[in-house]
Amino acid sequence: MRFLLIPLLGLSLMGCQSTQQQVTQSVLPIPFTEPLQANPRTQIEIARYSELLNSPELTRSQRAELYHIRGKLYDSLGQSQLAQIDFNRALKLQPDMAEVYNFLGIHHTLRQEYGEAYERFDSVLELDDSYDYAYLNRGIALYYGSRPELAVDDFKRFLANAPDDAYRVMWLYIGEHAVDPEAAKVSLQKNSTALSDEVWSTQLVKLYLNEISEAKFLAQVSTGVKSQKEYAERLCEAYFYIAKRYKAQGNNLKAAEFFRLTLATNVFEFVEHKYARLELRLIREEQLAKANS
Structure with missing residues (x-):
């Protein structure tokens, strides 16, 4: 099967549900799922830690740990600026974390x-x-x-x-x-x-060693998946490493599309999601440098 890339700008992603049968169905010839939604439980935990941080009875160590925990929660939601503020606050209180x-x-x-x-x-x-x-x-x-x-x-x-x-x-x-x-x-x-x-x-690894084709690799991404969250996480990884493979081949156009697909999963905690945005920035910088040369 030939897999065609469709730009994500303006694309409304229609995804699977948590069942195996629905996970494997896709309107597009590339497997995808709806972006992960912010976990309400995480948001509640942030509110709870924010209340605890208002307590004047906390020791420096306790306050530092609460900032640390809340920073990780912000990071898991993709709120990097708020996360960094809390991490810096934690280190000011306890610089050995x-x-x-x-x-x-x-x-x-x-x-x-x-x-x-x-x-x-x-x-x-x-x-x-x-x-x-x-x-x-x-x-x-x-x-x-x-x-x-x-x-x-x-x-x-x-x-x-x-x-x-x-x-x-x-x-x-x-x-x-x-x-x-x-x-x-x-x-x-x-x-x-x-x-x-x-x-x-x-x-x-088999994909990178050319032991399986990209089509076969993508076709088995949903194998054994038991939930939408797990599927989104697996797609986040799959998209990123496919993108890196295309970039290494000099195909920045396809690489950029797969990096965008990586970001569209909203799996903020994964290293692949974090660095997909940097990869896109580097591709843009490379294009600008060529245009200005």
């Missing part, structure tokens, strides 16, 4: 403030060198900051802690591809041997 530095590092990366991002991730690892995801997030910052060789070091460290995780394999490949595409493909093939076919994410 590793996870808060990690979140702030991600926010700096998304704004292309790479120097500040490196400092935040370094702070995480100074406080807790076992904080696994700091290596991923610092690696991503180094990758987007045009320092792929250093990024690869962090991605290797991240993969070493869970060599059977396909997402870790994918990020190492993305970093290595920026250094040496041919060597990256060899490394990807080698790392794929530790992955299980029983896990859906392994299909991402």
Whole structure:
């Protein structure tokens, strides 16, 4: 089957419900679902923590932790500015919160403030060198900051802690591809041997190794999905890595469409959703640079 891309601007997405039968149905030849809606429970929790923060009886440590928690809730809803305000408040009260530095590092990366991002991730690892995801997030910052060789070091460290995780394999490949595409493909093939076919994410690696076609990959995205939320999360990942594949091939038009599809899922917490917006910005900057040259 040929999959045609339809621009998202002005497109009203019609999605599946939570049943397996409805999940697999799609009006468009690309699988999609309606964007995730804000969880009312999360909004209620934000209101509750806001009330608690008004209490004058809180210790500095307690207030810092509440800002930390509320910041994460804001972040999960895509409200990055409010999240950053709370994270900064938390650090002013308690400057040894590793996870808060990690979140702030991600926010700096998304704004292309790479120097500040490196400092935040370094702070995480100074406080807790076992904080696994700091290596991923610092690696991503180094990758987007045009320092792929250093990024690869962090991605290797991240993969070493869970060599059977396909997402870790994918990020190492993305970093290595920026250094040496041919060597990256060899490394990807080698790392794929530790992955299980029983896990859906392994299909991402098979797509990159050309062991399955894009059509077949997309056709099985809904396999085993039990809810709309799970389906949206899986599509968020699928769209992003398809987009990165097209971008690596020099096809920015298709890449941009899939990055937009990634954003349309509203899976704000996922790293793929966060960096899809940055990828679109980089594509626009590249187009402007070519137009002005």
